[in-house]
Amino acid sequence: MSSQLEITKAFTTHLSTFVNDWPVSWPNVDFSNTAESFLEMFFLPADTNQATLGTAGVNEDTGIVQVNVMYVEKNGTKDPYTKADELIEHFKRGTILTSGAVSVTITKATIAPPQTLDTHYQIPVSIYYRAYTEN
Numbered sequence: 001m002s003s004q005l006e007i008t009k010a011f012t013t014h015l016s017t018f019v020n021d022w023p024v025s026w027p028n029v030d031f032s033n034t035a036e037s038f039l040e041m042f043f044l045p046a047d048t049n050q051a052t053l054g055t056a057g058v059n060e061d062t063g064i065v066q067v068n069v070m071y072v073e074k075n076g077t078k079d080p081y082t083k084a085d086e087l088i089e090h091f092k093r094g095t096i097l098t099s100g101a102v103s104v105t106i107t108k109a110t111i112a113p114p115q116t117l118d119t120h121y122q123i124p125v126s127i128y129y130r131a132y133t134e135n
Contacts, residue, residue, distance in 0.1 A: 003061055003133035008043055010097035010104045011127075015041060018090045025070075034119065037080075039087075040068040051132055061131045064130055069123040073116065074116075084111050084123045091127045105132040109110050 012026065024030040025040040047061035052058045067087060073081035080081040088109040112124040 006099040006102035007104050010099035014097050037071045040070055042066045055133050058132050059135055065127045067125045070120040073121050080121055080123050086124050087125050104129050
């Protein structure tokens with residue numbers, strides 16, 4: 001199985017244990033429940049670098065998973081920032097996620113500046129990761 005698929009599965013499984021009653025807009029899945037608050041997930045894989053020598057060496061896969069906290073607009077900032085902080089705690093630095101033979105280490109999680117959209121207040125949470133995978 002591809003290392004990117006296993007990395008994706010590790011993140012979706014871990015986020016699934018966090019969401020409780022919040023709907024999630026998963027990548028490439030129909031989602032129409034935008035009348036309420038929800039989470040929106042994106043995968044942004046970065047470079048795959050050679051970590052060890054040889055054709056049987058290990059690769060270092062890095063990237064970012066972005067989870068947008070999409071909060072119903074005009075309800076203040078306390079609740080969306082609370083949810084973003086809880087999300088960062090769930091994906092805190094040093095957390096190791098596993099899927100198949102791939103272990104993914106969270107290297108940091110940060111909140112980006114919020115945006116006011118037409119119907120929601122969006123707080124982007126960027127979760128940086130590193131995984132060592134077979135070549």
